[in-house]
Amino acid sequence: MGIFVDIYDAIMNFLIFFFSTWELAPWVRGIVGGAVIGGVFGGALVMVYLERKFLGDIQSRIGPNRVGGRFGLLQLIADAVKLFTKEDIIPANADKWLFIGAPIVALTSGFLMVAVIPFDLLVIKGNEYALAVSTMDVSILYLEAVSALAIFGIFMAGWGSGSKYSLLAGFRNIAKMIGYEVPLGITIISVAVMAHSLDIVEIVKAQSSIWFIIAQPMGFVVFGIALLADVGRIPFDQTEAEEELIAGWATEYSGMRWGLAFFAEYFHAVVGAIVVSLIFLGGWNGLPLIGNLWIPGIFWVIVKAIFVMMGMIWVRGALPRLRIDQVSDIGWKVLIPLAMLNLVWSTIIGLMWA
Amino acid sequence: MTHTTTQITSPPKPSEILLHLGPQHPLQPGPFLLDLKIEGETIREAELKIGYIHKGMEKVFEDRTYIQILPLTDRICYLASNSNNDVYCRGMEELLGIEPTDRAKYLRVLTNELCRIQSHLLGIGEYTTDVGFLTMFIYMVREREGIVSLLEAITGSRLNHNYARFGGVAHDLPPGYKEMALKTLGELKKLVKSHDEMLSSDSVYLKRTKGVGVLTASQAKELGVAGPPLRATGVEYDLRRVEPYLVYDDLDFDVITQTDGDVFSRVKVRLLEILESIYIIEQVLDQMPTGPYKQNVMPYITRPAPGEVYSRIEDPRGEMGMYIISDGSDKPYRFRIRGPAFATAQALPPLLVGTYVADVAAIAASMDSCTSEVDR
């Protein structure tokens, strides 16, 4: 196994050396960023496929099984072809620019989140290089801020569609997210307090001995629930409740415009899963006590993220949808007090560690 | 509740909007238009507009001979086609003055109970998908498949059975049916019990259903509902017990009731009724007498004596009645269908007032309405 790590390190070593000296490095970094976005996009595709198959297993059905062999591997391609060839309808009542802009805003928010996500940490000649498009001191706060942009995207869609269902969904989304961004933020702060840094790389490094899911399990639960609400999955998918609001804010979208909006959701879910794996599940640190097992860190991140995604799908298969007032109740009356409690707990533990 | 009207009386104020649910909407079993006047997420007034698949059956039946009507009664509601056949045949038997053979009575009870099971399974399934619980829907449809196969083995068709005849039934049981049925029903019993346990312990599901859409016994009586929504309020009103028809007075069964009258209780009543129906079927299969399953002579042209009859039966959804007036010819003079879903659909708007938009799906689906039968 060691040989793979050596090869991997050698390639990364070369790339980092090459880019850090070359004067066109910013451009190349942009290209790498595009590649990372593409990678996460691929991750979203994997999640869609996984959702269909895994949810199918939970619900005792087969899932896609025609296009692309008996496992339906090409189903997504077929869906994309279908979406691209559908008529693009902008309703007469719609506010055109808001309507067009909404999926773009939602997807952009996802893209911007990817920029600061580190996938691995390479130590070359004593220097540490995070495998990220961009590193910054406050990357976790940036992540939180940028992810909130998607709320505007959904509200733009809800308002701009000129449909009552979409409008209700937009209202629901705002009502829900006001309640859930707060515990999300508090939990992130308690993680940062424990790691003594707002930088995701430092947060992951702080988990080399013990994962934060073990150090603050309550924080993990709160963050997990708030994240489910953030990415709008059952039981928190009130914004696109099919049986009540007919897909909610996406009611009026069609063709690839709907595809973009749909994909923005999965993109958010994938990024959310990666963030959970980074700030609670030890990121590239492998398993606690056992270590990395000579597997490159990026694979650990991906494997952990896939587990988180499967957890999300599992929740979807196991739970009905909550009502919007109950969602707000849980947010304000349960999650925020728990998040505060967790902040106190993590502050105490963090100070003791320091 | 007394003075609650069933229509929207005034145009929406600036703080309110008028939301049209339908005629095509994912929550609905069929097309109807539910207009809601909402303020925020709270429903202020509701109005149900039906008739989108009005088939004019009562008029059509006046122009068909009695035998020709028989297959058409299936189409009143495809989930209760057996009950509809049965109520029609019972009415006709009264008009004609004949009595079904003993074996036919047991066979009709058997198919009626199977029909009730599959209707309840799909009803619960539609309901759970309306609260966002797709998994249970697919489980329910999977379980229903076995029951539909049992019905198919007797009647030859999966949905519109057309099984009952005047004074008998169309076919006898296929060989080896008892073992097949007991095997399927034994599995179903276990599965339904586990689903019941799952639904009774799921905290999110309980949050969505407990105390939602509450009907008290007196309100339910005033609104004129029957069937599971009424029994969920604690009223022991089941025509199988109140007015025992066929061989129900020889069979041992309980009338399932719950006390809360909310959405949860209605679904619970259906789940427990499935178990009770399985129990009835087990008795029927044990006690099934031998003998002819139909009358020796079944005339194609039936001319009952002038007169009238109101026959009714406990449908999966409540009280199904047919009022047939004969003038001595081979066609009915007047044919009135009193469907249970019509009564429950009428009771829906008053139930919705004051609830949230998200509860509309839960409440409407828990009443288990069948648009095809409402519109006829």
Next chain:
Amino acid sequence: MVDENADNEMVDGTRDIIEPPKIDRTIMVALSETFKDGVFDVDVPLPNRAVARIDPGRVKPIMQFLLDNGFDHLSCISGVDHPPDKMEVVYHVTSYSGPLVIALKASIPRDDPKIDSLCDIYWNANWYERETYELFGIIFNDCPYLKVLLLPEDMEGEWPLRKDYAGYPNPT
């Protein structure tokens, strides 16, 4: 002794209040005695069925009497057309505590079909009356919302279940 009697009286008194009215065919006797000229042709063809004709002008007090005597479930309202001169409204009234179904028939003139609405007495009469109205053209006085229910709105006035209905869309 005195105390026991008092107890018995109290028990009897409460039982009178709690015990539901009897749902059997004796109601037909009571009905025809109470409304001597309003109820006629009483017949009990089957143990659980009773039929009577009623005076259309007194449908409301008759129904109120039935409701007060435990017949709390209006099962159905049907219209029947008897050309050339009369129409019938048939009320099927039953109870949530017994099997007896009473069919009450009110004959009304065909050229001026009007009868009182029962919406004040039985809440669920509303839709049945609307349906009977749109199919037969029978007007229910004081029905709060007498509009078409099942038919499209442009078919109001066609009265399709009348025996002389010529067909749609060729009303001429």
